[in-house]
Amino acid sequence: MSAPIYSLKIGGQAGQGIKSSGQLIAKVASRSGYHIHTYTEFPSLIRGGHNITQVLFSPDEIAAPLRQTDLLIALNQDTITRHLAELVSGSGLLFDADKKFRTAGAAPGVRLLPVPLAKLSGGQELLINTVAVGAALALLGGRLDTLNDLLRAEFADKGDAVIRPNLEAAAAGFDFAARNFAAQVEPRLTPLPDRPRQMIVNGAEAVALGAIAGGLQFAAIYPMSPISGILRVLAQYQAEYGYIYKQPEDEISAVNMAVGAGFAGARAMTATSGGGFCLMTEGYGLAGMTETPVVIVEGMRPGPATGLPTWSAQSDLQFILHAHQGDFPRIVLAASDIRDAFYLTRQAFNLAAKYQTPVVVIIDKDLCDDDHSYPVFDNSDFKLDRGKFTSDFNPGFARYYIESDGISTRSAPGTGNFFIANSDEHNQQGFSSEDISDVVSQQAKRLRKLDTCAQTDMPAPQLIGPPDAPLTLVSWGSNRGAVLHALRDFPDVNYLHLTWMSPFPTTAVTSQLSRARHIIDIESNATAQLAQLIAAQTGITITDHLLKFDGRPFFPDEISAKINSVLHPA
């Protein structure tokens, strides 16, 4: 049985430091030996609007955000109005005693915890959130010195003039809560002994670190939610690790720059969201046609058009699988968690080099933005694969030589080898060709790479739970966490999680689903895009779907309710 998960939520206006307060609490929890998981909701605004950050912590791993709230910290009335209903008997509501917030309507047994945040901050708006964090920490039995260490580190470059008031604000909140609510202190953040230190990373950071680990040499990324976090990390460490990050003029440029770098022999990537990927589609196929390695990270958010820029979705799968005219091999992998974001991105660089074709890693907004605890990554086991590559001069070099596995030997400019990487259909040297035998043999050769990849590199999909079950769930991407959390209560139900979308594990999926008694497809889109793929690949039509497309993640209780409705129909 897993240890309970504590859920703290802090809400206020954009600009009130909601996200950074959540991060501080998460870091204190992590340093005290707890696993953390954060979930943030914010509008596409810099100031104003409603922001919340949820911080979950537990001695055990946490798979997904939950709807429960054990402690709500409200920096404005809006937070109370919107989230009061989440509080149940025993939950706490910490709010500014100096402001006339309305708390009427709280469920019986909800503990009201008024703290004079404004007064304790000495009238300094920017310190209010620090006071609140200090007070929450006292209520949860956490250690003020851990928070103080973090504040010192956070503001180290701003100097004492910023550090001291922050320390004072934290202490003021902490002392007030310790004195006034002594009887209500719970040991939720009491340091746990002998816990290994964990990283706190979000998916965007994990992708960036995975890219650096995978041997990234050139990245061109145009800013867009939710992938801007990737370029922030890549830009920061480029000189130190000897790669280049470039902000291009648009996504068309981004992908073409990456293709040019791939042609040069560099390990290259770009990243974008759906709208930017629309602009990249021509370059995507160019990489396929010229057999140039390139990694593309696609962070999904709800569309179409600008859609919901700061919310999450899984609605780009079919687009990524079909974007661009004509046929070309594309490797498409969907990440579900921090582990995938790091290790799949790293692997994508090897796959791109080996199969000389674009590799897309799909992530989503929630995965990009939410912080998670994770054991410190390890890159010492990684074997960099350059694939079939030669820098030896060969006067008769045939870049697009017909090979049975579909993979010709690549070379690069500067080696003396002559070839043309040609957007037009071409012969084995790359000269433009409309000759039937070139057209057919080159097209077939390119597509064979996908079969080779399926046979050599594609693992079987993961089936979690008993092989025979009354009910089988199928899903992908970051829904995995909520499904796994829900399944704690349903040990008989099994779950087929899919990561490889192209090539597709047709045989394994067919055999698993053909023996399933009832299948529920769970997706964050309106048209069951994974189920469409499964039907196309296996001929199995799934008729029961749990689809959510409001920009919010699945919460485990929604999945449990669906499972119950099937297992125990009313």
Place this chain on the structure above:
Amino acid sequence: MQLSDLATVCSPNWCPGCGDLAIWGAFKSACVSEGWDSTNTALVAGIGCHGHLLNFTKLVSFEGLHGRAIPLAFGLKMSNHRLNVFVFTGDGDCLSEGGNHFIHACRRNPNLKIFIHDNAIYGLTTGQTSPTSPLGFKSKSTPEGNADFPLNPLALAIASGATFVARGYAGDIPGLSALMIKAQQHQGLAVVDILQPCVTFNKEYTHTFYRENTYQLDGSYQPTDKIAAFQKAQEWGLKSIPLGIFYAVDSPTYESRFPQIAATPLVDHSPDRPDLSGLFRKFV
């Protein structure tokens, strides 16, 4: 190196008399004179009649997408800046489909050489109006006359920050070849707008028209003053189309701003990074 070293199995398929033949000839003789071969040089082209040049020139190359030669060449150059990277593009390719890339390349000053085969027409798609076609120009897409004012590639390049801006003429092979060499010797972005008669679809900008109306800038013109260069670039008319270097100034190249490639090109760095524990610890 000899001209024959640059020959491929493909023979040029441009229309007889096309200016592209002359641009190709001028470039090949520059290659022979300067020793540009596949160990030190790479070519990138867009899509259009101009792009066919790659098939006839035995130098390692990339024929990209219509309009996208410049970003592709930029990625190549940043990854291996020891290579001479030449971009062959068209007026449609560079200034219409790829206009955004062109101005941003100019402001960044990478050491790329951009040769615009400027025939003021879309050749490969059989004769539509291009961004450099004059007002009133009749073509398949503008049967009643072009309603758009033409773009001025030189003024645009100068305004956008290019550090070497010149105009050549495809009818003068030795002069064009010398200009290409000067462009290559320049450290930074070089734009050479090459007046290229399209004998099949552009009946206004013919060889005769250019022979009668162009003149060579001489020593009395100093190409170091930006405002003067901009003014000179406005000159266009009967007997008054200047050829030569309009603007050339020293400025650090884009590549030189990246300390990580000061000593070695990016592709020569090992991408193997087994120990990243220092980086990972920053996230603990």
